Amino acid sequence: MKLKYYLRGAGIGIVATTLVFSIANAVSSANKRLVTGTEQTSTESSILAYTQKDTQAETIKQEEETTKEQTTVVQEETTTQEETTIGQETTAATEASEPETQGQPQTRAALYLPGDEVQIEIGSGYTATQVADMFLSAGIISDRDGFIGYMAASGNSTKMIAGTHIVKKNDSFENLANVITSR
Known part of the structure; x- marks a missing residue:
């Protein structure tokens, strides 16, 4: 009977440890984004920003010429x-x-x-x-x-x-x- 309780305790410990590490990882990555000033954006926003940057670069190049x-x-x-x-x-x-x-x-x-x-x-x-x-x-x-x-x-x-x-x-x-x- 004692084996049954040991296994249950070990399982609960593994689940608790996984939760603690998941929370720590989320907090750590959020801090990295704040420190570096970068944030994750959706793919659609990234594509629009990239396209606008190219358009602006072309406009500036034409004005310089x-x-x-x-x-x-x-x-x-x-x-x-x-x-x-x-x-x-x-x-x-x-x-x-x-x-x-x-x-x-x-x-x-x-x-x-x-x-x-x-x-x-x-x-x-x-x-x-x-x-x-x-x-x-x-x-x-x-x-x-x-x-x-x-x-x-x-x-x-x-x-x-x-x-x-x-x-x-x-x-x-x-x-x-x-x-x-x-x-």
Whole structure:
């Protein structure tokens, strides 16, 4: 009879030990997630996040390529302008434009006016990043990232108006934003 009680006690001990280890494992893995900042997500959420990350990466890559193209065009136009004004009084420069390519907005160079004023052409659909790159290459601003940050913080990054605007070199971000967001 004593054997029967020993076996029952051993069985209860094994079940109790299994429960204790299961609880300890759950607590340990929860602590690891809190410490590392990662949480398990469902497969569907993971797939959606992965897809969105790829889409965002492609969008950023396209914007960078557009920005490089615009910067190159403005630099080429600036070089052309400098060549045409050698030996002459600099009162105006010729505008040159890049043909529209694969749905990208048309880019125009800055037209340097007497004094510190510059005429800029902002195309339809331009982003704050594209405008900041144009301003930087035209010598209107010296802090590209600061201008982009100001436009985003002030809510003006979506309020830019396409068309020709006259801005002053080294003007404040606030004044520049006011000029390109109003008629």
